[in-house]
Amino acid sequence: MFENFIASIMTIEGAAFYVFSILTIGLFSITVMSKNVLYAMTSLAAAMVLISGFFFILGADFLGVVQLVVYVGAIMALYSFAMMFFDATKDIKEKTTSNSLVFLLGGLSALVLVLMFAAPIYSENIQALYPMHEGVGNAQDVGMVLFTKYLIPFEVAAVMLLVAMIAGIILAGKKMDESLTEDMSADDEILIIKDEK
Amino acid sequence: MENLVYVALFAPFVGSLFAALFGMSQRQIFVGVIASGLLAVSFISSLLLAINLYTTGNVIHVTMMDWINAGDISIPFGFVIDQISVTMMTVVTLVSTIVHIYAIGYMDHDKAFNRFFSYLSAFVFSMLILVMSDNFAGLFIGWEGVGVCSWLLVGFWYHKPDQTREENPSISPSWAANEAFIMNRIADLGMLVGIFILYWNTGSLQYDVVFAALPNLDDAVLVTAAIALFIGAMGKSAQFPLHTWLTDAMEGPTPVSALIHAATMVTAGVFLVIRSNPLYGMEAVAGVSFFIACLGTFVAFYAASMALVERDLKRIIAYSTLSQLGYMFAAAGLGAYWIALFHLAAHAFFKALLFLGGGNVMHAMHDELDLFKMGELRKKMRGTFIYMTIASIALAGLPPLAGFWSKDAIIETAFNEHTYVLWFMLVLTAGMTAFYSFRQVFLTFFGEDRHTALGFHPHEMYKFVLAAMSPLAVLAIITGWFMGGYKAFIYQIGEGVQYEMSEHTHHLATYLGLIVIFVAVSGIILAYFKYARTGKNAFKRNEEKEQGFFYKLLINQYYVPKIYEEYITKPYAMISEVFWTKVDLKIVDATVDNIAKFFYVSGDKTRAMQTGNLSNYLNWMAVGAVVLLVIAAISAMLV
Amino acid sequence: MLEPINVSLESLNLITLAPMLIAIAGALTILIIDLINSKLDKSLYVMLTVLVLFIDFGSVLGLNVNERGFFDVMLIDGISIISQLMIIGGSMIFIPLALTSKRFHEYSYPEFFALFLFMIAGFQFMVASDNLVLIFVGLETASLSLYTLIALHNRANSYEAAVKYFTMGALAAAFFAMGSAVVYALTGSIELYKVAEVMATRLHETGLMIAIFGSSILLLVAFSFKLSLFPFHTWAPDVYEGASAPLAGYMSVVPKIAAFVVSIRIFGMYIDLGLEWVRWTILILAVITMTLSNIMALVQDDVKRMLAYSSISHAGFIMAALALDTTEGNTSIFLYYALFMFTNLGAFTMLWISRHKKRRFNKRYDHPYEKFAGLIQIMPVGAVIMALFMLSLAGVPPFSVFWGKIYVMQAAVNSGYIWLAIVMGLNSAVAAYYYLKLIVYMFLMEPVKDVDMVYYNISKPLMAIIGLATLATVAAVFYVQPLISYLYYMISASGY
């Protein structure tokens, strides 16, 4: 067992895996535990970069790039703007739920998930439906599947992003500041019939 | 002849309805007159039927219409005119007619005069249904009908308030009415059970069918049926232990007491036993019959003993009725049905007479009934005095008046059956009867004048009333003379009712009669010396003696009403209250409410999980997910 | 180099996409119109939306049963057609509720209507596929729109509702993703028909059961959240309260139909594989859900919140039918929702028309029971209609929900789950209390305040919608037969 471990760590892939694993787990732990938003966000961004490392090890180059671009690029940028908006650079005070419960739940879920994944989940018999092709770049492979089989989800994802955009715009927009439905000072919500006419 | 049956039956009904029409209006003499007239019609019809039956011997059987038909049971309104029923009909209608006429006078001043006649006629109608019916269900109609009429009539003066038992042993008319009804209902249940037994074993309730089927039945069935029916009879005829209502029923107007609680309704029980003679005459139920005889004898003695000390005029007569009913049952129980029936008839006449006389006294004394407040009334109420004396002699059983013949026959029967204990008791009771009846006569009509001092100014009853009473007086004298003829008449029915003394008894009959006469006369003489004398020897109340054990026992009716009250009425009320407040509200209902409350409270409790705090919600979600995952893992390992 | 792929247009079966495209095109049109002229009235957008939905409805009706399209991603089977029809139908009833006599913030945004149509397209994608990716993306499209629609009501409570819904939704999405990952690891596929095939072959491999059960649980958590099953239901009352009344009514029906369709596909598959354990888990969750939310509804002081809990309870009811995994059970789900839709939307609409910003009866609640006290004296017709809705929800025959209820119970009895039918019956009895409570307030109590009317927000279109809902509630007995036979035919045709 231990020899196996030594053997695996000696390969490049193995070494990279363990390094990345330890780093991501550590960084995510900081994200989760840190009291400072900035630290949390920074560690989140770093961990995401490392996750793209996983993707590269696993041969999912395209995914790795997307991870870097979208997550580290777009999402993190959004978060940092938000952070600035909320002025949350200071340490935040949180009443944490009882830690024992949280860690018990976290531990149990980890345990069960690990047990699940430790099961002989991999099967030789499973035929790949959309196999990767030898000697073909990952991006090309991905492109081929994405624009045939997954064209519809892709388009729906586009719609979803449009929805997100519209939602983001109108929610953050100035028009939302005034509430017709609640502020008593605002114009009465009654638009008596004559207005309608 | 069939039409005559209907005339006899429905004339009182018509009278009742007619009176009822005026039930809420002012007193109208013609209402009473018409009701009496219709009863007379009924009497004449009954008499014609009796004569017809006597001459031709043809039993008339009519079926008016179907009543209840369900499943296999078929109950018609059917009437049978045989010797038994015709005897009853004649007696009932005769006494009723007289009582009706009497009541015109007696109820003269009552506001509810019309209503009274309505009830009274309705009673007669019910009684006629009872005696004429050709099946047990019809009998039961009449049985309940007379019960209701009795309730109405006993409670006729419903406006009187309740009093304590010390002030008035009967508490109030309405109380007495209810007591009578309820006691009767208890017995009626027994009767119903008897009817059920007979139905399920014979498939019918018609007398002829039932009696024809009796020999084929199990002994046990016969015995239970006999017992059940007799329980019914016990209620109506006020046999121990269901006797207390009868004396209390004296709260009703006197004509009612005369008619219902002396002459007719209370004899219905005897009638039932006589009517069911094929059942009670069977070998298998000999035990029951003997018990009936014993109970009858006991009641005869028991009631007579209470009458010895009673001071209330009407209650004394009521006790005497009870006692005489005991005689009848003794006769019927010993198998001498016709003698019982004959005594029933004779008793009806003299007892009605006695009551009506008592009514006159009461009327004269403004409803005062205490014998100790009377005395020397014979001068002011001559007619009444004569009537009551005749009736008392008849009751005491002195020849040649009616009571002697029939009562003597009963005593003779007891001797004949070798039940010497019963015989002795009956003879003793005869003496007591003579004593208390004459005690009453003497206290009322003889002795010192005690009433004037109390402000009473008695006066004699209306003439027409006295005239109306005369047939009863005559009958009280002469009925006994027709005993032989009646025997021939009733023997036509068949073996069931026939009863002959043995040779041996026949020989001794004269001596036996003499013994009875002797005892009775001794009673009278004793009463005379104690109560009738005036002057120095005049009767005085002995307060000290009234504290004696026996006196108290007797005056308190052996404490039976008290026992009933303490051990039945009060516990019943208490248990009812407990059932209601403790069981029903606190247990049954509370359970239901608590189930509802449980849901409500648990709703309130679980509501707490909805804290509104998102973090808690997320925790719930995570807890749910993790718990489910753990369960999944565990069960996967178990699979 | 890869070979170029030749795909014929026919094999794509583009018609299967038509309904969703219509909705999306409609949404885009609305956005464009807004760009051209931003001063247009909401009535225009409402009517446009109705028209788009109308065309959408027609195009769904025109679909053939059991077709796949677009590399088998699209799946048009019976349940996808009927669920789409119900989703669109429900939306068509919902959207005219914007035409109130008062002004509300959300309706002043043309984007509201665009988002609404996007949401419908999302639901349609969700139900018209057995590919977990498309289901996920459709689900998120719809959900993200829905969060926004809730927040657009623009009150403190709506933000709170949106945040709660959103956060929990994100957590559920993570569970869904994880579940899919496990399924993928187990079968190498995320297309359910393929998953079922592979999983059937792997069922008896040792040590694998934990992963199979685990995958079902992870997915169940995600859908239990959507369907508001205990203990994932906690968002529902708050969100319903925070959302505007019609949207709350809408949320209690339409998103749930979509989620039920996916649940039928996923959990039906598990149960079909012979995993009784999954069935029992769902059954128990369903029973707890209906009972617990019932007793919590008992103690509510606010009609809207009470209706929220009652909607949860109804969802639990139907979830139990799902666990039966019989054709009758699945039919009953749709029948129930078809009938429940009118009644529940009607009830929420009655709350909607009683909405008034300033005339409040209670600081905390918009629709406390007191508001409806003595309504029979103030507005008899309104009271009677509301009472009809309540009776229907309580399951008093012959009103609509009763027929759904007995069909569900019959399905339970038919599958041998008599105890379940009894539990359902007892729950209905408990539920009757809180529906009755409103009736009692309306009919048997005296008005609290001197008000001359309660329905401040009424307008002709709303009256028409209420009339429709009332008619559908009362006359249910006459259309239940065609409905059942159609649903049964469609569902059995698609093999569920």
Added chain:
Amino acid sequence: MENMLSILVFFPAVAGLLGFVVEKESARMYGVTVAAIEFALSLWLWFSFDMSNAGMQFVEMIPLIPDFGITYYLGADGISLFIIIMTTLMTLIGMAGMSETRNVKNMIITLLFLEMTMVGVFVALDAIIFYMFWELSLVPMLYIIGAWGGPLRIYASIKFFLYTFAGSLIMLVGMLFVAYTYHDLTGVWSFAITDWYALVLPVDYQLWLFAAFFIGFAIKVPMFPFHTWIPYAHGQAPTIGSVILAAVLLKMGTYGFVRFSLPMFPDASVMAITPIAVLSLIMIIYTAMIAYAQKDMKQVIAYSSVSHMGIIMLGLFAMNAEGLSGSVFQMLSHGIVSGALFMLVGVIYDRRHTKLMSEFGGLAAVMPKYAVIFGIMLMAAVGLPLTMGFPGEFLVLLGFYKISPIMTILAGTSIILGAVYMLRLFKKSFFGPLNNEENMKLKDLNNRETWSLIPLVAIVIWLGVYPKPVLEPIDNSVKALLVFMDEKAITKEAKDMILVSKSNKGGA
């Protein structure tokens, strides 16, 4: 007239809807007229009823949800015919004698809807249609109690509604299971009761189903220990509500036993005889005693009503034509008598606004007509022969004697205990001196009250003297029912216990 029953069912409902248009002041006359027409229709039903036919008549059948076996299926036999007539009669009388002045229009409309549901229950031959009317009947009653009732009216009405509702839902599950079994055996969905009759179920199924139906019906009857809603319902309800409740609604429960439990589960019914008899006995004796402890006139009548329902229950399980016919007859008698008694209590309540017996005494002197009618009804209630109360009670006890003499004797105490509390009631209120100042000036029955009570008195006496026109059709149907049960029973015990009338032995 093929669709006579439909007309009978829906005429009041249509009239009720149209009633919304009628002006308030005229609503009462409108209601009475409609109820009178409805009553006339039900009488017409009687006249066109074929007395010699023991089966269902006036059958109507329209498939409603054929896929699910639900049919609009109506019919009447001798058992239901008279209950229908009683329903229409009591509605008419109740409405005519109603003294309510608040919101008369709403009351009239509610009553008309109630009438629809009540008639519907008794003519429905499809279980779901039956259930529909059964449940619907709760709603108007809820409103009547809740809107016009006493101080606890809301509690009482909710208790009434929820209790019966909960019970009937269990019954609904039972119905669904029967339908499922029917489908299982025949491949056809059907909720038609007549189809279900043909179903021969194994004994354990029968027992469970019997229990399910029992809960539904027993709460309605109401049987001990499910009776506690009724004192509240009666105590709080306005007079008209109590009249309808006692006269008709309670009969739904016992009718349900005749229509469902007995013919569908003959073996289970036979097995249930003892437990049900025990419960009935408790009902009879226990509630009679509670009635005795009451201080409120109306509560006495309410508890007495429960006690009498015990007799009816007992008769239903007598398993012979005598008991069963008697029981059905007793349903009618109880309906009319207790309805009348509640009306009578209402009369005094209208005058004095109290129902406490201690407030009264000596009323017979000031209100003689009232006392007379009360007395007649009271006598009918205690089962006096020649009143309507007797044949039923007599036949029930007679019939049940075949099953168990001991229990019959215990049940027979009803005639004693009934007399005890009834006479006490009468004595306390009508007899004794007239002490209370307020009672001295009481007016006797007015014309409206008199003329709404007189018909009841007439019926009580008429059917006491000559019950045949009613009893015969009932008996025919009952005999047929017993023959059917006997043929259908699978256990020997049941076959032995069910007694087919001799007149039917040769084959029905």
Added chain:
Amino acid sequence: MIGLSHYLIVSAIIFSIGLVGVLRRRNLLMLFFATEVMLNAVNIAFAAISHYYNDLTGQMFAFFIIAIAASEVAVGLGILIVLFKKHGSLDLDDLANMRG
């Protein structure tokens, strides 16, 4: 050799870390971070499975998860902004107006 299980176990652990974050965090922004962590954990799993089965589906799924995460952030932040404008706080505990 590093097997599929290794990756999956890392994924499981990160997922649980994310869950712990979701449970612990009271600041909404930080809470959103935690959900990102969970989604990323799933991405690792998908990529690994994809690699070992030599099948592209997993990568597709991961790709869409990233897209979804991005949209969620946009909408989520939008909601947070309106909320912040109204409440001036992102603390969950201040956000319990509706309860019961």
